Structure formats: structure tokens, C-alpha cells
Amino acid sequence: MGVGLRDARTELVLGRSAGEDRRHANHLSRPRGATTTGRLEVRRLRAAELFAAVVTVARVAPADFFRIASTFIEKHTVGNERGIPVVRPPAGGEAYLIARIWQWTPILELKRGETYRLHVSSIDLQHGLSIQPLNMNFQVLPGYDYVLTFTPTQVGEYSLICNEYCLIGHHTMTGKIIVKE
Numbered sequence: 001m002g003v004g005l006r007d008a009r010t011e012l013v014l015g016r017s018a019g020e021d022r023r024h025a026n027h028l029s030r031p032r033g034a035t036t037t038g039r040l041e042v043r044r045l046r047a048a049e050l051f052a053a054v055v056t057v058a059r060v061a062p063a064d065f066f067r068i069a070s071t072f073i074e075k076h077t078v079g080n081e082r083g084i085p086v087v088r089p090p091a092g093g094e095a096y097l098i099a100r101i102w103q104w105t106p107i108l109e110l111k112r113g114e115t116y117r118l119h120v121s122s123i124d125l126q127h128g129l130s131i132q133p134l135n136m137n138f139q140v141l142p143g144y145d146y147v148l149t150f151t152p153t154q155v156g157e158y159s160l161i162c163n164e165y166c167l168i169g170h171h172t173m174t175g176k177i178i179v180k181e
Helices: 018-025 038-050 062-076
Strands: 051-059 077-081 084-087 094-100 103-105 107-111 116-122 127-132 136-140 144-152 156-162 174-180
Touching: 062 077, 062 084, 062 094, 062 116, 084 103, 094 107, 094 127, 103 174, 116 136, 136 144
Parallel strands: 084 107, 094 116, 107 174
Antiparallel strands: 051 144, 077 084, 094 103, 116 144, 127 136, 127 156, 156 174
16 A cells, blocks of 8 residues: 555544654554655655545455445436546545446545545456555455545545556546545
8 A cells, every 4th residue: 555554554644734744654554664765755744635544444245335336326426427427425424436347436526624434346356546646555356345534635636547457448447536625
């Protein structure tokens, strides 16, 4: 995993001065053998300024995740962008993101300053979720519900890309999170 999210117990903390954040970042838990370079620390702090996140993982059958996520998408769809539903989950609520061959669906429209629980899973192959420009990376496997509890703190559009090769159309697997006031 990247940018300070080292394991399911790590939480990025907001609200400190830059100096305090640097000192705090040096004490985040790391896997054995991991080191923190000045450059990695800067990226970690940049991500902390934009999102605060905690990750948990649970087992779920791909068909069950798809059913739950599809129900969520139908209930909260507010538009459509190039055939992909745009979904506005309730502020502070649950959101679902499906990874499947060459597509992240839906496009999420979130409110700045609200905490969401984003459920992410694959229904077919191993994928990798990379949130840009944050450089936050998560492995996404079928049969697992990865729950990212996070608070978007900056308005803007964040690109989602797959960073695990998923066959011939891998380069087209993109998505989007839109954060509004």
C-alpha cells in the first residue's frame, strides 16, 4: 500500500502544523524493513492534507458484493457520464465501488468534509486501485470487501486507475471521484 496507509490499523491524522505532521509521520507503523525517505514523507503528508483514511477488510462473495453495490448505485444515481452512473451517496454514509474488467463503476460524487465508508471489491480479477494525484494505492481482490473510511478535505476531481495488469484492456480501466462543497 502507499502513502502512509501501511496496514489496516494506520490512520492518517489531520489538524497538526506541518512540523508536527512531519514528526508524527515518522512514528506511523510500518511493515518490517520499510524505511521512510524524505520524499515518501512529503507524499504521505500531501495525502493526509487531502484525505484521511482507515482501511479494513472483510470476506464477501463477488456475487453478493455486486448485488449490494448495484442496489446502492440504483438508489443513489444522479446522472450518467459516458454510460457510467454518477452516484451521490448520503453525506457521511456508505459508498460502493466495483472493479471489473476494464472499468471502475460508479463515478462517486462526495461532499467535502464528510466521512464516508467506501466499499471496494473486484467481481472478476485482481485489480489495483490507485487514487491520483494522491498516489494512494490499494490491492483489490475478488472475495474481499475493502472498506476505506475517509474524509475528503479538498474539492476537486480525483482519477482512479487500475495499477495491476488485468489483461488486454488494462490501460482503459479508469474511474473518478468528484469532491464538491
